[in-house]
Amino acid sequence: FVTNNGFLDGIAFDGMRKHLAQDFTKIYHIDLKGNARTSGERRRKEGGNVFDDQIRVGVGISLFIKKAESTSETAEVWLYSVDDYLKAREKQKFLTDSENYTNVPMKQATVDAKHTWLTEGFHAEFDTFIPMGTKDAKAKIGTASDVIFKTYSAGVKTNRDAWTYNFNQNTLTQNVQQMIGVYNTEVARWAQQTSREVNLDDFVESDDRKIKWSSGLKNNLKSGKTIYFFSEKVRISLYRPFAKMNLYFDRMLTERVYVFPSILPTSNIELENQVICVSGIGSSKLFHALTTDTIPCVDSLEKTQCFPFYTYNEDGTNRQENITDWALAEFRTHYNDNTITKWDIFHYNYALLHHPVYREKYEMNLKRDLPHIPFAENFWGFAKAGAQLADLHVNYESAPKYEGLKSIETPGMQVDWHVEKMRLSKDKTQLKYNGFLTLEGIPVEAYDYKLGNRSALEWVIDQYRVKVDRRSGIVNDPNRESEQRYIVDLIARVITVSLKTVEIVNGLPPL
Incomplete structure (x- = not known):
């Protein structure tokens, strides 16, 4: 069979690999790579696609x-992966020269308990570290022990970002109120129809310029539920790294709120709570983490999973520390130090998640599991660094502006802080802000602070531009009437944050 090779290591295919191993005696697979849906160094390693680069998925x-006479309960799995960086023609030549699968130097895979075939790069000791969180602890099966955080949550998922996210609060309010009006009209119309043969999808208003439907919203319509607009539901959200937007946070218009009504239930809670966000299981990009005090989008990192310090009732009462008493006791016992607090553990976690050795060594483990935290020798070195990093990343909008940035103004033009779309120079030391302004002197070290496949600064440049949603026609404009210098100042602040982050990370104690 010639297929998409995603089943080789995809978490969603764990069950498929299990049953293939049960149903067959031997399995041979030649991984031709070529997955174009990756990025950075991983994309380069995938090389060309064997079908002359005409498709984007990897191929195997x-x-x-x-064998009928076999008594084995599980198959032998034999694998071969072509070399990294090969072009399409080189892969085709390899297949031609091999002639037969018996001429391919395959190796028998050591299949683990999770039915993982590609186990190269996994480290068994990772499983001996303390998990940040588990589904069992989250579901309160037994006592909240053997984990650091009692609960965790994916970032929120709206399924209608163009409608319920916007840089401009007034624009967001208008969009949401319009959609609510259309939705409530459809609720009333649906309630009046009597035929059971009417198809809901054909019945409702389908104009993308008026409303964005989802399965959840249609189910609410079937139940006759109406929606009311409340201004207090307009919240600040971390949409992408170092890019906040206004979000209309409502159970009916946000398709998946997950645990966030109990993590950041009100705006006031943002003053005291913090959330460590990490790239989630199955991420295609390198592991990354970011702390925030606002509601994160599920795509703020990649498949974002969030670990809060506090949890609450949905009205903001009954504040509870989310780090387990068990974890506190474990840390105090291990380090023989009863002065360690839960905030110290929170910050220790955050710093350790930034350690280059941790990220590199456990890269493969972190793609298949939530982080597990080892006991480093120097607890306080990590805890203090983590506190610095958290303060830097949560309060990035008030960070000092980088003083080495030089403004080059176009002669004869009026002062203009309005952004349409910014562009970096080839060497990335200059930023074309707009026709009036170019920023010069961006230090190359600022790009060393990466979140996924982009640096923090590149995330700002990517997000802070005027966008028009193709389907709805909704305009998302990051320019602020009341703070015209906000974006240009943000660039200078994020450069400072980036340089300071790199400095702190480079100074972390050894693992």
């Missing part, structure tokens, strides 16, 4: 053998 050739 599988041979499944079943």
Whole structure:
């Protein structure tokens, strides 16, 4: 079989690999790589696609053998992956020269308990570290022990970002109120129809310029639920790294709120709570983490998973520390130090998640599991660094502006802080802000602070531009009437944050 090779290591295919191993005696697979849906160094390693780069998915050739006389309960799995960086023609030549699968130097895979075939790069000791969180602890199966955080949550998922996110609060309010009006009209119309044969999808208003439907919203319509606009539901959200937007945070218009009504239930809670966000299981990009005090989008990192310090009732009462008493006791016992607090553990976690050795060594483990935290020798070195990093990242909008940035103004033009779309120079030391202004003197070290496949500064440049949603026609304009210098100042602040982050990370104690 010639197939998409995503089943080789995809978490969603764990069950498929299990059953293939049960159903066959031997499995041979040649991984031809070529997955264009990756980025950075991983994308370069994938090389060209064997089908002359005409498709974007990775490709593999599988041979499944079943012997009737075999008594084995699980198959032998034999794998071969072509070299990194090969072009399409080189892969085609490899197949031609091989002639037969028996001429391919395959190696028998050591399949683990999770039915992982590609186990190269995994480190068994990772599983001996303390998990930041588990589904069992989250579901309160037994006592909240053997984990650091009692609960965690994915970032929120709206399924209608163009409608419920916007840089401009007034624009967001108008968009949401318009959609609510259309929705409530459809609720009333649906209630009046009597035929059971009417198809809801055909019945409702389908103009993308008026409303964005989702399965959840349609179910609410079937139930006859109406929506009311409340201004207090307009919240600040971390949409992407170092890019906050206004969000209309409502259970009916936000398709998946997950645990966030109990993590950041009101705006006031943002003054005291913090959330460590990490890239989630199955991420294609390198592991990254970011702390915030606002509601994060599920795509703020990649498949974002969030670990809060506090949890609450949904009205903001009954504040509870989310780090387990068990974890506090474990840390105090291990380090023989009863002065350690839960905030210290929170910050220790955050710093350790930034450690280059941790990220590199456990790269493969972090793609298949939430972080597990080891006991480093120097607890306080990590805890203090983590506190610095958290303060820097949560309060990035008030960070000092980088003083080495030089403003080059176009002669004869009026002062103009309005942004349409910014562009970096090839060497990335200059930023074309607009026709009036170019910023010069961006230090190359600022790009060393990366979140996924972009640096923090590149995330700002990517997000702070005027966008028009193709389907709805909604305009998302980051320019602020009341703070015309906000974006240009943000650039200078994020450069400072980036340089300071790199400095702190480079100074972390050894693991």
